[in-house]
Amino acid sequence: MKPNIVILTGAGISQESGISTFRDSNGLWQNYDIKQVASPEAWQKNPDLVLDFYNQRRRQLLKVKPNAAHKAISELQKHFPVYVITQNVDDLHERAGNQNVLHLHGELLKVRSTKNPSLIYPWHKDLHRGDIAEDGAQLRPHIVWFGEAVPAINQAIKLTQQADIFIIVGTSMQVYPAAGLIQALPPNAQIFYIDPHPAPLNVNHHTKVIAQKSGVALPELVSQLIKKYVH
Numbered sequence: 001m002k003p004n005i006v007i008l009t010g011a012g013i014s015q016e017s018g019i020s021t022f023r024d025s026n027g028l029w030q031n032y033d034i035k036q037v038a039s040p041e042a043w044q045k046n047p048d049l050v051l052d053f054y055n056q057r058r059r060q061l062l063k064v065k066p067n068a069a070h071k072a073i074s075e076l077q078k079h080f081p082v083y084v085i086t087q088n089v090d091d092l093h094e095r096a097g098n099q100n101v102l103h104l105h106g107e108l109l110k111v112r113s114t115k116n117p118s119l120i121y122p123w124h125k126d127l128h129r130g131d132i133a134e135d136g137a138q139l140r141p142h143i144v145w146f147g148e149a150v151p152a153i154n155q156a157i158k159l160t161q162q163a164d165i166f167i168i169v170g171t172s173m174q175v176y177p178a179a180g181l182i183q184a185l186p187p188n189a190q191i192f193y194i195d196p197h198p199a200p201l202n203v204n205h206h207t208k209v210i211a212q213k214s215g216v217a218l219p220e221l222v223s224q225l226i227k228k229y230v231h
């Protein structure tokens with residue numbers, strides 16, 4: 001019987017692709033004040049600053065590519081049922097061919113109407129004031145800002161409740177509700193946590209911490225799981 005695998009990823013899995021994380025030294029939040037670029041208040045107060053912040057990140061995203069960690073997930077998905085719950089807004093999981101990717105915090109390459117949130121559009125260029133949706137409302141980044149609801153969290157909890165193996169990759173586990181997903185794990189689920197500077201998890205589950213970069217550690221873990229359960 002093959003185990004159900006759920007992978008929770010954070011900014012660390014994209015670090016080796018050249019995208020800076022948020023809380024490492026020289027991370028995004030060292031150079032920007034979250035409240036000024038990633039909150040509804042910021043959007044009200046200074047929309048051009050917010051738009052420029054996401055325009056810069058969107059431009060950078062179009063220049064980078066998935067790394068070995070993203071690719072290892074596609075390899076794993078050839079052999080196991082695997083869901084990816086990501087806090088990342090980049091599309092590197094998708095570009096690596098990962099299936100079943102659930103974005104908790106939105107997607108950088110999408111925008112939506114500020115009036116009707118179900119009007120969502122792919123968007124690869126800069127976004128400016130005056131760019132409007134079909135309902136005539138200003139477009140905004142399709143990103144979950146601090147203080148906003150996380151619509152995908154209920155689906156993420158349901159997936160986590162079915163996990164036999166939970167692989168945490170590249171997240172400081174500081175932002176909720178994402179970090180709280182480990183509380184939804186079944187008691188006998190096994191946790192693997194890949195991060196060069198892992199945070200304490202405070203769970204009773206069998207946990208293997210791998211204090212390494214995901215570009216190295218995740219391909220290794222994938223081949224170990226295939227050897228154990230497939231061959």
Ligand code: APR
Binds near residue numbers: 015088172195214215
């Ligand atoms: N491989 C694996 N992990 C790495 C690597 C790497 N090459 N480089 C850094 N890391 C780890 C860091 O040690 C850190 O624990 O990635 C983690 C990044 O943590 P954060 O910068 O806090 O990013 P994340 O946990 O994804 O932040 C969660 O906060 O700002 C919000 O919405 C934003 O989704 C984001 C959320």
